[in-house]
Amino acid sequence: MSDLPDAVWRKSTRSSGNGACVEVADLTKAIAIRDSKDPDGPTLTLPAPAFATLITRLKHNDPLARP
Template identity: 55%
Template sequence: MTALDLTRADWRTSTRSSGNGNCVEVATVDGRVAVRDSKDRGGPVLVFPSATWVAFVTGVDAVRPG
């Protein structure tokens, strides 16, 4: 497995997140989506194929109360 270079990643949080720093940050890099904890930016990063991330977000949106 090749390591993904995240040094130039453009990390972002939801516009609905509060300002207290308890957020999940995501970045799109080389056709994959990287996910990390905003409280531990140097910590572990989960990386998913873009299609897997889209399926996850779509599934969450489908069960979220209106």
């Protein structure tokens, strides 16, 4: 079961229909991320500024944001 029972999860409008999606929940000062196929699985929680930096780097194809 999720460790964030009151979180309101949403998928990106850019999510594909192939099931390879993540969901995010705004926790006010942090953002939680989970695999949409495993809603009861683990979550990654980042401070809101770190999440914003990650998204910016991904949008600009920054190699620091990719494994």
